Amino acid sequence: MHVALHYLGVYGVGALKDIALTIVSTILSIILGVLAAAGRLYGPKALQIAIAWYVEIIRGLPAILQLFIIYFGFDQIGIHFSPLMAALIWLVAYGVGYAVEIFRAGLMDVAQGQREASAALGLSPSTTMRKIVFPQALVAMLPPLTSFVVLQLKNTTLLYLVGFADVMYEARLGVDATNQAGPLYVMAAVVYLIISLVIGRIGMRMERRAAAYR
Amino acid sequence: MSNDVVVSARNMTKRFGNTLVFKDVSLDVHKSEVVAIVGPSGAGKSTFIRCINRLHPFDEGTLELLGHRLTGGKAKVPRAVLQDIHTRVGMVFQTFNLFPHLTVIENIMLAPMEVKKMPRAEARERAMALLEMVGLPHKRDIYPKRLSGGEQQRVAICRALAMEPEIMLFDEPTSMLDPELVGEVLGAIQRLAREGMTMLLVTHEMAFAKEVADTVVIMADHEIAEMGPACEVLESPKTERAQQFLSRVLKPEQAADDFVAARTASQGGDR
Numbered sequence: 221m222h223v224a225l226h227y228l229g230v231y232g233v234g235a236l237k238d239i240a241l242t243i244v245s246t247i248l249s250i251i252l253g254v255l256a257a258a259g260r261l262y263g264p265k266a267l268q269i270a271i272a273w274y275v276e277i278i279r280g281l282p283a284i285l286q287l288f289i290i291y292f293g294f295d296q297i298g299i300h301f302s303p304l305m306a307a308l309i310w311l312v313a314y315g316v317g318y319a320v321e322i323f324r325a326g327l328m329d330v331a332q333g334q335r336e337a338s339a340a341l342g343l344s345p346s347t348t349m350r351k352i353v354f355p356q357a358l359v360a361m362l363p364p365l366t367s368f369v370v371l372q373l374k375n376t377t378l379l380y381l382v383g384f385a386d387v388m389y390e391a392r393l394g395v396d397a398t399n400q401a402g403p404l405y406v407m408a409a410v411v412y413l414i415i416s417l418v419i420g421r422i423g424m425r426m427e428r429r430a431a432a433y434r
Numbered sequence: 435m436s437n438d439v440v441v442s443a444r445n446m447t448k449r450f451g452n453t454l455v456f457k458d459v460s461l462d463v464h465k466s467e468v469v470a471i472v473g474p475s476g477a478g479k480s481t482f483i484r485c486i487n488r489l490h491p492f493d494e495g496t497l498e499l500l501g502h503r504l505t506g507g508k509a510k511v512p513r514a515v516l517q518d519i520h521t522r523v524g525m526v527f528q529t530f531n532l533f534p535h536l537t538v539i540e541n542i543m544l545a546p547m548e549v550k551k552m553p554r555a556e557a558r559e560r561a562m563a564l565l566e567m568v569g570l571p572h573k574r575d576i577y578p579k580r581l582s583g584g585e586q587q588r589v590a591i592c593r594a595l596a597m598e599p600e601i602m603l604f605d606e607p608t609s610m611l612d613p614e615l616v617g618e619v620l621g622a623i624q625r626l627a628r629e630g631m632t633m634l635l636v637t638h639e640m641a642f643a644k645e646v647a648d649t650v651v652i653m654a655d656h657e658i659a660e661m662g663p664a665c666e667v668l669e670s671p672k673t674e675r676a677q678q679f680l681s682r683v684l685k686p687e688q689a690a691d692d693f694v695a696a697r698t699a700s701q702g703g704d705r
Contacts (some may be wrong), residue, residue: 245588336489337590341545342520351544355535399696433535433577 224403227394234387235411241304241372241386242415243309250365252312253319258349260324271320284378286310291382303334307386310373318368326361327353330383358430366423370416377412387411437655438465440574440601441486441630446495446506448481455481456656459495463601463649466630469638470647470664474679477653480537481635482530486634487523488516499523499602521549524594528606530586533577538589539565541595549597557596560620564592570620584615591622602626620646640683644668652676 260271278286290313291306291421301309331354338348380389391408441463447583448455456478461664463469471479485492486499493619494506501520502515533541546552565571569589587607594602600620604623608616620642627633627646637643644664651661651669660667660676671677 285513331531332691333527333529333531334533335523337527340487340489340520340523341593342517342549343518343545344641347548351548352533356533359535 222403223398224394224400224407226228226391227404227407229401231387231407234390235415237384238373238376238386238412239415241307241311241376241379242338242369245308245315246358246369247373248308248312249315249319249368252316253323256316256320257327260320261327264369275317278314283314283375284381287378287382303379303422306382307376307379307384310312311375314375314433315368315372318371319365320380322361322364322368323357326357330356351360355430359427359434361422362427362430366427369419369423370403372410373415373419439463442467442488442498442632444496444498446482446485446497446683448478448485448490454656456653458575459653461651461658461661463632463634465632467632467649468627468633468635468647469525469649469651470635470642471644471651471653472637472643472679473659473682474653474655474682478656478693479653480605482637482653483525483634486518487603489523494626498612503642510703517549521597524597525603525604526594526605526607528585528589528609530578530583530590530610532586532590532593534578537575537577538570538581541589542593546596547592553604561592561596564595565626568592569618569628582615583611584618587611587619588622591619591626595626599632601632604633604637606636606638608637609637613690638683640668640680652679654679 257272257276259267261268261273278303287306287310290310291301291303294301319424334352334356335348339354343351376384376386377388379386380392383389391404394404398404401427441461443461446459447457459478459482461469463485471480471483481490484490486497489587491508491511494508496506497504500519501518503589504511504515518683519576532538534545539558539561542564543554543557546557546560547554562574565574568591569590570585570592573581573585573589578589581589591607607617607623611619616639619694620639624646625634625644635643635647641683647664649661650664650667652659652667652675654675660671660673661681667676668680673678
């Protein structure tokens with residue numbers, strides 16, 4: 221048996237960690253992202269500006285620098301995060317920055333006439349958002365959301381730098397131990413590719429369902 | 435038409451920023467009266483009826499409707515008042531604005547269920563009755579995208595009627611329709627008029643205005659140029675601005691000739 225195949229087991233565990241982290245951070249990013257997008261569009265001026273700046277900062281700083289600031293930077297001032305905690309905080313902080321823009325674009329994509337028609341029928345602003353605007357915005361948001369989830373999955377590979385034992389981390393360790401860079405990295409690549417293909421499939425299916433009326 | 439005034443606008447003025455939309459508009463609408471507002475584009479007709487159900491705020495003047503008194507300016511209208519107005523005043527838009535992600539019958543059932551908390555079965559039954567009325571019961575389960583413009587507008591009328599409004603506002607309901615589909619929508623509106631619905635209608639269909647409206651208002655250059663009984667205003671307008679507008683819409687070939695003549699004259703001058 222090829223030496224690389226001994227790593228299948230740890231790759232599996234690493235992949236599960238990556239998947240779990242992607243799912244949890246995506247869910248949290250989406251929830252916070254929806255709220256932030258609503259704040260960005262309809263909130264008080266100060267909040268709008270604060271959120272706009274948050275997006276600029278997240279988008280403008282290299283991802284790896286954000287991670288290092290959270291893990292190593294905060295350690296300097298006495299706040300110590302475990303690799304898992306740092307990973308989660310970073311992925312959510314980073315994810316919200318992107319999710320805000322996706323949701324904002326989606327909400328703005330819904331025609332003004334829809335809101336007017338809804339208001340003219342006496343529907344409250346919250347019902348309008350829930351029943352009229354959001355379902356339509358979702359159709360515009362799903363394709364970038366799918367890409368976003370894949371991006372988050374790929375971001376997890378950076379986490380080996382803070383010692384989070386995912387697929388990438390195990391691949392690095394394996395290469396150091398066995399000198400089999402080719403097979404081990406290709407195996408890692410296959411793992412990430414399979415997961416992102418599955419995410420793409422799920423996204424496509426949701427898209428088709430949400431856009432059935434078009 | 436009775437003597438109860440249900441809408442009373444007094445000196446209403448509206449601006450978008452520094453741009454004047456309409457000024458000093460005063461108008462009374464009685465119960466069961468049909469008021470048609472006609473006039474050239476950009477006169478402020480659509481914005482005016484949108485101010486009546488407060489889709490837009492207005493800047494000056496007062497508006498009394500359905501027992502509420504609204505004043506122009508920045509002051510916010512209480513949520514409950516706004517809700518009451520929206521519930522009792524129905525609106526039909528130029529662009530239909532049906533909810534594309536809901537089927538025809540869901541479009542009609544939504545507001546009664548959400549706003550009036552009507553049970554689903556009852557809402558469905560009433561929606562079906564409305565669809566029968568406009569001749570579209572067989573379209574109930576399809577999405578608006580699959581309907582023609584005329585069908586979409588008839589569904590939009592049903593959607594507004596499902597809330598049992600006391601006043602209906604029509605904002606150029608046939609402007610987006612192919613000519614052969616205009617009739618079916620006008621038919622539905624005419625039927626409402628006969629049943630005694632109070633209506634304000636912005637339209638470019640002069641013949642229809644004459645036939646269905648009790649009162650015609652001609653708006654031009656951001657104000658009311660003339661108003662009065664439909665036949666009187668449309669057949670023998672008194673003000674010059676109204677005469678000018680009507681001669682243009684009622685005799686389009688003449689207007690086209692004038693236009694060509696004016697152009698030729700001005701170009702000739704250039705050369």
